[in-house]
Amino acid sequence: MAKKQFKAESKRLLxxxxxxxxxxxxxxLRELISNSSDAIDKIYYKALTDNTLSFDKxxxxxxxxxxxENRTLKLIDTGIGMxxxxxxxxxxxxxxxxxxxFKNENESKDGHDIIGQFGVGFYSSFMVxxxxxxxxxxxxxxxAYKWESIGTDGYTIVTHEKEEIGTxxxxxxxxxxEDENYDEYLDxxxxxxxxxxxxxxxxxxxxxxxxxxxxxxxxENEFDEFQEEQVINSMVPIxxxxxxxxxxxxxENFYNEKHYGFDKPIKHIHVSVDGAIRYNAILFIPEKxxxxxxxxxxxxxxxxxxxxxxIMDKCSDLLPDYFSFVKGMVDSEDLSLNISREILQHDKQxxxxxxxxxKKIKSELQSLLKxxxxxxxxxxxxFGRQLxxxxxxxxGSNKESLQDLIMFYSSKEKKLVTLDEYVSKMPEDxxxxxxxxxxxxxxxxxxxxxxxxxxxxxxILYFIDEIDEFAIKMIMNYKxxxxxxxxxxxLGIETEEKTDQxxxxxxxxxxxxxxxxxxxxxKVKDVRVSKRLRSHPVCLSTExxxxxxxxxxxxxxxxxxxxxxxxxxEINTNHEVFQSLKKAFEQDKEKLNLYTNLxxxxxxxxxxxxxxxxxxFTNDICKVMV
Numbered sequence: 001m002a003k004k005q006f007k008a009e010s011k012r013l014l015x016x017x018x019x020x021x022x023x024x025x026x027x028x029l030r031e032l033i034s035n036s037s038d039a040i041d042k043i044y045y046k047a048l049t050d051n052t053l054s055f056d057k058x059x060x061x062x063x064x065x066x067x068x069e070n071r072t073l074k075l076i077d078t079g080i081g082m083x084x085x086x087x088x089x090x091x092x093x094x095x096x097x098x099x100x101x102f103k104n105e106n107e108s109k110d111g112h113d114i115i116g117q118f119g120v121g122f123y124s125s126f127m128v129x130x131x132x133x134x135x136x137x138x139x140x141x142x143x144a145y146k147w148e149s150i151g152t153d154g155y156t157i158v159t160h161e162k163e164e165i166g167t168x169x170x171x172x173x174x175x176x177x178e179d180e181n182y183d184e185y186l187d188x189x190x191x192x193x194x195x196x197x198x199x200x201x202x203x204x205x206x207x208x209x210x211x212x213x214x215x216x217x218x219x220e221n222e223f224d225e226f227q228e229e230q231v232i233n234s235m236v237p238i239x240x241x242x243x244x245x246x247x248x249x250x251x252e253n254f255y256n257e258k259h260y261g262f263d264k265p266i267k268h269i270h271v272s273v274d275g276a277i278r279y280n281a282i283l284f285i286p287e288k289x290x291x292x293x294x295x296x297x298x299x300x301x302x303x304x305x306x307x308x309x310x311i312m313d314k315c316s317d318l319l320p321d322y323f324s325f326v327k328g329m330v331d332s333e334d335l336s337l338n339i340s341r342e343i344l345q346h347d348k349q350x351x352x353x354x355x356x357x358x359k360k361i362k363s364e365l366q367s368l369l370k371x372x373x374x375x376x377x378x379x380x381x382x383f384g385r386q387l388x389x390x391x392x393x394x395x396g397s398n399k400e401s402l403q404d405l406i407m408f409y410s411s412k413e414k415k416l417v418t419l420d421e422y423v424s425k426m427p428e429d430x431x432x433x434x435x436x437x438x439x440x441x442x443x444x445x446x447x448x449x450x451x452x453x454x455x456x457x458x459x460i461l462y463f464i465d466e467i468d469e470f471a472i473k474m475i476m477n478y479k480x481x482x483x484x485x486x487x488x489x490x491l492g493i494e495t496e497e498k499t500d501q502x503x504x505x506x507x508x509x510x511x512x513x514x515x516x517x518x519x520x521x522x523k524v525k526d527v528r529v530s531k532r533l534r535s536h537p538v539c540l541s542t543e544x545x546x547x548x549x550x551x552x553x554x555x556x557x558x559x560x561x562x563x564x565x566x567x568x569x570e571i572n573t574n575h576e577v578f579q580s581l582k583k584a585f586e587q588d589k590e591k592l593n594l595y596t597n598l599x600x601x602x603x604x605x606x607x608x609x610x611x612x613x614x615x616x617f618t619n620d621i622c623k624v625m626v
């Protein structure tokens with residue numbers, strides 16, 4: 001029996017594939033099952049055009065048999081089989097695909113599609129096997145043949161006995177090493193898990209002999225074990241069923257079976273597209289944030305299937321980062337697969353699916369916001385921050401898509417409102433969308449800077465997430481209304497009369513403010529009369545793009561560049577404290593130094609900023625008390 005050699009190109013490809021192409025060895029079973037499914041499909045195709053053939057789907061199946069004692073794993077199918085020439089062509093030349101040729105000859109019959117197109121997956125068997133044996137008898141042939149190989153050294157083909165049409169593949173599983181446990185591919189429960197993971201929706205039964213137990217008839221306390229043939233795969237995926245026949249419970253069960261989360265999804269989205277590219281998708285919007293959602297360990301992505309066969313656990317290309325909370329799957333017959341089903345060509349097909357899914361998710365969230373407000377707010381508490389990150393990321397390129405989905409707490413409504421709801425209720429004389437930043441709603445409520453805006457009856461949006469202000473800076477304006485922080489130097493509210501009064505007070509007390517500015521020269525950009533304060537003696541405002549809250553966030557980041565807000569100390573000239581300042585300026589400069597530092601530290605505390613020298617601050621308080 002002469003051994004035949006693989007072609008040089010095939011030999012190099014086989015070595016490369018075994019060592020690097022597949023990231024997980026377990027997928028060898030997925031590849032063999034997909035090939036067996038193709039073989040059964042081919043008989044189906046033949047039956048469509050050959051009246052002498054009948055296709056009884058119940059007669060066609062695959063069977064997986066593990067023999068631990070002999071270290072063999074066998075896969076039997078009742079498909080179309082292969083002739084000697086086909087064995088030579090399909091298995092002797094790597095990447096020569098009989099399935100692809102068959103598909104080209106029998107395109108688009110009855111909506112079925114051949115899974116295997118590139119003839120490489122079969123050789124993934126050598127990742128786990130020392131010897132691969134294929135015995136096959138083709139439809140219409142009286143003879144069967146055995147193809148056998150130990151890898152790159154070549155292969156043999158000889159005649160062999162086989163009563164039934166179909167193919168039988170036997171893998172001689174490798175011995176364990178220090179790094180690899182090959183015994184797992186002989187374990188019944190492990191094999192079932194691999195089948196369920198990758199091939200659960202193959203449309204033909206995948207059978208296994210399963211170990212069962214029953215009570216011994218002679219003893220109530222003893223149990224006998226026996227083998228029972230079971231069908232492992234589900235065969236008909238939920239996404240190919242008619243939506244009208246499915247209930248909310250069906251979708252929830254699917255969510256739980258796929259372990260997408262431990263919560264109950266707020267909404268499911270079932271998509272079936274039959275156009276330029278065909279695909280089905282079931283997407284879920286979860287109720288709760290996964291424990292690792294905002295960590296580096298979290299992996300976004302949807303399960304990606306090709307004609308019912310799992311290609312990737314998490315295809316990140318299907319979801320933008322701002323929708324990374326979405327769980328689910330996509331199945332398409334039209335994806336272009338490279339030499340491995342794990343390696344996707346980043347082509348227009350995948351991009352088109354991703355674009356459509358993105359639009360669909362946004363549309364469903366908008367509907368949820370409009371029609372089921374309570375559910376949307378529940379969702380938003382869990383994932384609103386991610387939407388705001390989406391507004392900020394990529395230099396604001398997604399702000400138009402996301403700005404109508406984000407919400408903020410309202411000073412008037414005492415609940416979350418959208419930007420559209422805020423703008424629609426603005427008085428005619430209101431120029432800006434006002435917001436305030438802080439650690440909590442309660443702290444923002446007590447900020448001195450809110451007094452003037454609140455007095456005018458204007459609504460204030462409360463920002464308590466670290467991303468809020470950064471996101472708003474990217475949006476810049478909404479429906480031609482600019483955003484304005486209540487700590488901004490110019491609120492755009494002051495009347496001409498009030499401005500004239502403030503200017504007069506500034507001119508009158510210019511020397512005092514200049515002196516205080518000198519005392520705080522390295523801490524504030526200016527000291528000035530406040531236009532916004534009513535009952536409080538002092539506050540900080542800012543000039544420029546960096547606010548006080550932004551400074552806090554940037555300081556907390558690693559490798560920060562010590563970015564600081566340009567702070568202005570504002571003094572309420574109508575407060576009795578101001579009279580003490582004026583008196584000290586005229587009579588006791590040392591006391592003015594004391595008062596100035598106290599007011600500055602007081603303003604820092606109001607903002608939640610740290611005092612540079614707490615001991616000095618407490619000593620200053622003692623001096624005032626004495």
